Amino acid sequence: MKLIDLTGKRFGRLTVINRADYNKNNRTVWSCKCDCGEIVDKIGNYLKSGETQSCGCYKKDKDFKNLREEYDNKRVDGIVKPLFKDKDPRKDSTTGFRGVSKYYTRKSKEVRYRAWITVKGKRHYKSGFLTPEDAYYKGRLILESEHLPK
Numbered sequence: 001m002k003l004i005d006l007t008g009k010r011f012g013r014l015t016v017i018n019r020a021d022y023n024k025n026n027r028t029v030w031s032c033k034c035d036c037g038e039i040v041d042k043i044g045n046y047l048k049s050g051e052t053q054s055c056g057c058y059k060k061d062k063d064f065k066n067l068r069e070e071y072d073n074k075r076v077d078g079i080v081k082p083l084f085k086d087k088d089p090r091k092d093s094t095t096g097f098r099g100v101s102k103y104y105t106r107k108s109k110e111v112r113y114r115a116w117i118t119v120k121g122k123r124h125y126k127s128g129f130l131t132p133e134d135a136y137y138k139g140r141l142i143l144e145s146e147h148l149p150k
């Protein structure tokens with residue numbers, strides 16, 4: 001069987017750099033560069049069939065998008081319905097996002113945002129976000145999925 005050279009071809013977010021010097025289960029493996037900068041080895045057949053379209057970051061983005069859509073679906077007339085069943089959303093939140101607070105880094109005194117959630121008297125945090133929105137979507141919603149009973 002003649003080998004089709006995939007060098008330089010694009011599959012989703014992946015651009016083929018060259019053929020890897022090994023095969024996987026008798027299938028040709030290609031080194032690809034993903035749009036996010038990651039270099040990954042992928043099997044040629046999966047590239048051609050469209051099964052492989054990124055280093056894995058595409059799936060992560062999609063998961064994040066789903067999370068956000070899920071959140072948007074909970075909006076009714078511009079008001080976010082409480083996701084947290086036990087308590088009413090705090091109206092005095094200074095960041096505009098429930099469960100997100102502002103803080104300053106200890107050394108450089110830069111503004112950062114921290115997501116938090118209290119479940120059964122225990123507080124959980126995710127810190128280091130640059131915007132309150134990030135802290136909410138990438139922090140608070142993750143915390144909710146990790147700690148709130150399903």
Ligand SMILES: [Zn+2]
Pocket residue numbers: 013034035036037038054055056057058
């Ligand atoms: Zn990637």
